[in-house]
Amino acid sequence: MAAQTVIPRIGKPTYHSAIADRLPEQWQSWPDEPGSVNADDALLTFRHRASKRDFRWPSRPTVFISDPHADAEAFEASLIAAGVAKRVGPNLCDYKLSKAGKKTGIIIGGDCLDKGPSNLAMLRSLAHLYRLNADVTLLAGNHDLRLLMGLLSLERENDVGSQHLFVRMGKKVIPLFREVFDQYLANTRWQSGMPDENACRALLFPDDTWFDRFPYFAAGFLTAEGIDRETRKMRKKVDTFEQECADAGLSLQQVYAAAIKCRSLFLGNRGEFSWFFKKMRLLKKNGSFLFLHAGLDDHMAELLAKQGIKHANKAFKKNLMTQNLFNFYYSPLANVFRTKYRKADLPLTPRGAKATRKAGIHVLVHGHINQHHGQRIALKNGLVHIEADITLDAHSRSREGLDGYGIGATLIDKKRGVVGISCDYPRAKVFHPKGAQQ
Structure with a gap:
């Protein structure tokens, strides 16, 4: 009309x-x-x-x-x-x-x-x-909850069901970590007590056995197509995530520091964005x-x-x-x-x-x-x-x-x-x- x-x-x-x-x-x-x-x-x-x-x-x-x-x-x-x-x-x-x-x-x-x-x-x-x-x-939204799951997974590094959830956030979350690092951590002593680069890699990424264990862990819970899609996506993200962080000017130490700061901002009782997940329905x-x-x-x-x-x-x-x-x-x-x-x-x-x-x-x-x-x-x-x-x-x-x-x-x-x-x-x-x- x-x-x-x-x-x-x-x-x-x-x-x-x-x-x-x-x-x-x-x-x-x-x-x-x-x-x-x-x-x-x-x-x-x-x-x-x-x-x-x-x-x-x-x-x-x-x-x-x-x-x-x-x-x-x-x-x-x-x-x-x-x-x-x-x-x-x-x-x-x-x-x-x-x-x-x-x-x-x-x-x-x-x-x-x-x-x-x-x-x-x-x-x-x-x-x-x-x-x-x-x-x-x-x-x-899925992007909002993906951040929450990624931040919470930092406490659960040995859990096959969740240890991939940080890297699963993928390159789309990297700008947030760049912003948080620049606005809250740059020009501070952020490296004090921080694990070295290799230790941060181990904290952020799923371990070497994850791809073998996850399909058995998820069987009966996800569809066969869902398990296949999840593992294919994760192979790509594991292969590219560190380089994508580097392309944004972030080391894995800086990413880990920004993630810990995000936990404080979003999950701490007095964090600037502590209201965000609390108000969500x-x-x-x-x-x-x-x-x-x-x-x-x-x-x-x-x-x-x-x-x-x-x-x-x-x-x-x-x-x-x-x-x-x-x-x-x-x-x-x-x-x-x-x-x-x-x-x-x-x-x-x-x-x-x-x-x-x-x-x-x-x-x-x-x-x-x-x-x-x-x-x-x-x-x-x-x-x-x-x-x-x-x-x-x-x-x-x-x-x-x-x-x-x-x-x-x-x-x-x-x-x-x-x-x-x-x-x-x-x-x-x-x-x-x-x-x-x-």
Whole structure:
């Protein structure tokens, strides 16, 4: 459908013309886009489910922003584009809530960390949003939890199930360690009491027997495809991690020192970012919408149908600092922030989709799989998925041929329906079961 009218109250920025010029000024009915998964069927299913008496829209306007990946500028611009924040100065964290922002639930869909340009700036921008007393829900992303598992694994060097989790973080975590070293350790006596380079290597890397032992350890817990994928990825990461650290100007001693500092920052009671994992939740249900980072499998769907969201979030919190990292990181709980519905992932079948609907959930809103042309709506095993990772961080965009940093958000409320805003699509995509709402 052709564009029809200017979008009402959807946050065209007025403070900075360069950003305003990158946002759509018109809307169109949600398109059936080439390359999406059953988009036409998804829209028909969404319309059908939303017509049912038991379908519920969120109780208040909701903004979903996912996968900012250490790009605070993209994150703040997306808050402003969604109409929930206003710029009050030229620097990062120079923003305040708008009138609409004080009445809106803001859901951060995970993956605040990794890639770039600055993990610490992103965390500080998110902390500022909390200081403004915004209604914020922070969901767990795989990159966020991968950092936690890596830091916790430093205590468990002889555990075959977790001794690979530090190097498993891979090259995407190295910029964080570079930032932490530069901001907290450089020009200090950081080497005092530090193990030598070889000792640090032994502390950070899995031992020589890991590749022989891990498949037997993981058998019966991971799928055969999952075990094969894990060992193949780890061979590559073990072979390249040290050189990638060196390319960033970090010795293994410096990486280890930065990791220990990260433990203090994130896990210490008085650490600057001690709030980050404490505030994190696995799932957020609002009306008939389930907000999460990646997706569901049959086990989690049945858990939600029988025990509910509150139970799942409590189980997540209880296991977050567990003594058995392997059991947590490869469990159905973690599948929520890791799955891409591959053969290596725990499966979602029609049985799981039925259980999800039994739990009162008809639409999944998630990030995790980045798109280049704004949000998509897909149908997977009978469940409607709103795919809302629109590639915000400048690092990924540069690698994938997109300009600058990304801007966009997904807005959901009963009056307007679902609105997808992205600087990479010329119009805002609008879906409402009763027709386009102006």
